[in-house]
Amino acid sequence: MTEWMTLSAQLADHGYIASPDLAMALHIAQKLGRPLLLEGAAGVGKTEVARTLSAVFDTKLIRLQCYEGLDASHAIYEWNYQRQLLAIRAAAEDGKTGRAVEDRIFSEEFLLQRPLLQAIRQEKAPVLLIDEIDRADQEFEAYLLEILSDFQISVPELGTLTAKTRPHVILTSNGTRDLSDALRRRCIYAFVDYPDRQTELAILAARCPDLDARLAGQIVGFVQALRKEELEKKPGIAEMLDFAAALTGLGLNDLNDDPHILRATLVTLLKTQSDRANVPIEVAQRLAGKAA
Amino acid sequence: MTRVTRFALRDPGATARVSGFVAHLRDHGFALGVFETQTAMQALTHINAADPVQVLLALKSVCAACEDDSKRFGALFDAYWRNEGRVRHKTAPGNDKVARHTRTNREALGQQSQGSGTIDSPDAGGGEAMADGEGRLVASHVQNLMKKDMRDLVSPGDIAEAARVARRMAKAMRDRRSRRRIAARKGAQIDFRKVVRKSLATGGEPIHLPRRNRPDRPVQITALCDVSGSMTVYARVFLSFLAGLIRVDDTADAYLFHTRLARITGALRDDDPLRALNRLTLLADGFGGGSKIGSNLALFAQTYARRFVSGRSVVIILSDGYDTDPPAVLAAALRDIRRRGCKIIWLNPLKGWKDYAPVAAGMAAALPYLDMFAAANTLENLSALERDLAWV
Numbered sequence: 001m002t003e004w005m006t007l008s009a010q011l012a013d014h015g016y017i018a019s020p021d022l023a024m025a026l027h028i029a030q031k032l033g034r035p036l037l038l039e040g041a042a043g044v045g046k047t048e049v050a051r052t053l054s055a056v057f058d059t060k061l062i063r064l065q066c067y068e069g070l071d072a073s074h075a076i077y078e079w080n081y082q083r084q085l086l087a088i089r090a091a092a093e094d095g096k097t098g099r100a101v102e103d104r105i106f107s108e109e110f111l112l113q114r115p116l117l118q119a120i121r122q123e124k125a126p127v128l129l130i131d132e133i134d135r136a137d138q139e140f141e142a143y144l145l146e147i148l149s150d151f152q153i154s155v156p157e158l159g160t161l162t163a164k165t166r167p168h169v170i171l172t173s174n175g176t177r178d179l180s181d182a183l184r185r186r187c188i189y190a191f192v193d194y195p196d197r198q199t200e201l202a203i204l205a206a207r208c209p210d211l212d213a214r215l216a217g218q219i220v221g222f223v224q225a226l227r228k229e230e231l232e233k234k235p236g237i238a239e240m241l242d243f244a245a246a247l248t249g250l251g252l253n254d255l256n257d258d259p260h261i262l263r264a265t266l267v268t269l270l271k272t273q274s275d276r277a278n279v280p281i282e283v284a285q286r287l288a289g290k291a292a
Numbered sequence: 293m294t295r296v297t298r299f300a301l302r303d304p305g306a307t308a309r310v311s312g313f314v315a316h317l318r319d320h321g322f323a324l325g326v327f328e329t330q331t332a333m334q335a336l337t338h339i340n341a342a343d344p345v346q347v348l349l350a351l352k353s354v355c356a357a358c359e360d361d362s363k364r365f366g367a368l369f370d371a372y373w374r375n376e377g378r379v380r381h382k383t384a385p386g387n388d389k390v391a392r393h394t395r396t397n398r399e400a401l402g403q404q405s406q407g408s409g410t411i412d413s414p415d416a417g418g419g420e421a422m423a424d425g426e427g428r429l430v431a432s433h434v435q436n437l438m439k440k441d442m443r444d445l446v447s448p449g450d451i452a453e454a455a456r457v458a459r460r461m462a463k464a465m466r467d468r469r470s471r472r473r474i475a476a477r478k479g480a481q482i483d484f485r486k487v488v489r490k491s492l493a494t495g496g497e498p499i500h501l502p503r504r505n506r507p508d509r510p511v512q513i514t515a516l517c518d519v520s521g522s523m524t525v526y527a528r529v530f531l532s533f534l535a536g537l538i539r540v541d542d543t544a545d546a547y548l549f550h551t552r553l554a555r556i557t558g559a560l561r562d563d564d565p566l567r568a569l570n571r572l573t574l575l576a577d578g579f580g581g582g583s584k585i586g587s588n589l590a591l592f593a594q595t596y597a598r599r600f601v602s603g604r605s606v607v608i609i610l611s612d613g614y615d616t617d618p619p620a621v622l623a624a625a626l627r628d629i630r631r632r633g634c635k636i637i638w639l640n641p642l643k644g645w646k647d648y649a650p651v652a653a654g655m656a657a658a659l660p661y662l663d664m665f666a667a668a669n670t671l672e673n674l675s676a677l678e679r680d681l682a683w684v
Binding site: 031034039175184187188 | 323325327328331334335338339340343345346349350352353354356357358359361362363477493494495497499500557558594598599
């Protein structure tokens, strides 16, 4: 068995079924020590990859959730001003002044480490998940590029902090804005698509092992058929798992048993008013009938 | 194992083949350089390079950089590595040699195109336009397979001029600063209440100086340009306008459509205006062919609009409204786009004509969904819109 298939099997052991594309991209990214950029619709399991990977490597997961207006003081480091001020007061009462105090308040003791700095200061290489990078500003993206290429951060008062270990970096994007070509070029890329039938069955089996095989087949068939309908928001894998949980919770053994329960459980799959209107009870029944 | 390309006997080795493959991808619009070739070679050392499936997956993860690339990769991989030695190297246009063959429209139309039209009446000679006897422009069904060189249509000088107009227009539309002030990282005013409150934590010393500013509420411009046969004469103006718009406005987004829809933002944002036009030529495959406004807009509404159009967007459609799709399709598509909360402006070159009335079925169906319906067939016309747009 080759290395990338081993990785794929390890991921599966931890409950994540990766497509060959994704497994290979992960493997290459690990081997070359490059960040991995994952794109795809919401709910296809991009964030979950990082979580599973940290379980596989038995290491820490450090997560940086991006948002508009995210800046260096939230992503990299910040001085703990309050403690510094207290230290100055205390020092003044002890009669210490000048140089000594200054050296003390600008030491690592007073540095608040934010995710990016934390990630490069770990003894064991962690998995660094930079979630929804497309939500951050372009300026932050540029800063991130710099860190991802040399893995060092310079703090003016302390000097340059270099990485003890290189974190495994995973970036995810939902495509709310175009990422810069420079960032794309630095990264190994994988597009995470909705899974095919086999993969999705495997995912369902991994997550809900007690589920009846026939019902599992119906659920996957139904969700796959639903994705082909014209919907505003197609149901992702997370929604599919919710749907399965809802059905088992209601004790349904066959999708065609009770159309009203089926209709009621659709709340787990369809998340907008117009999608609900687009899939009336008859359509749901037809899809369920085909899936059987 | 499937068929594998037989390379020439004097093949210089694996490195050359891989760099050949990267060049092949580059010809097909992938943004790749020496750095990627190097990465690809490194990646291949970590897998079993004799297994085509592994090689495909590994090269895909390195070379593809967006969703589009990753969908096309399989076919391009097969064409290079598995095509029994027929390495398709120069199928892509956008390369001087290919383009030069179709420099004049007339020659190309006479010899290659299936269409019977000339540049300003797409179905001339037996077509609907002639039979009608009034010289009316009609939508054309023919997909024009001729490769037309955009550089014939747009010159760098035009772009500079269009950029000037576009800059003014974008500015007129974008200045939507709120009157309220909210907390901000940088701002003209110091938020005094916050300063006092924050200073409590630091023993009465105002260390943080939080600021307030008027938040920018920028308008995002999304432009869709019709480049079908009936629009050919206006395409020059509109494309240079788009090129100008994209160059001055970082958030603007542009598309063109004929029988298909293509996003041209990336191409137009190229640093070099001439190279941008080269890349545009690549995308304009089928330029001057039929017009499917309805289905293209429907596609736009279902795909790109979901990502790029929001309540702060203004969607500008540049089209004459002669559609081969049923009017209902167009109306439904516009309704979907509108539901994103955006404003829709339709600029129709024909509206500049005397006595023009929007009688074309498509145009009539579209009218209820438009915030503004205006004429635009020259750059002067477009610049005159500036004042009106400020109020949209």
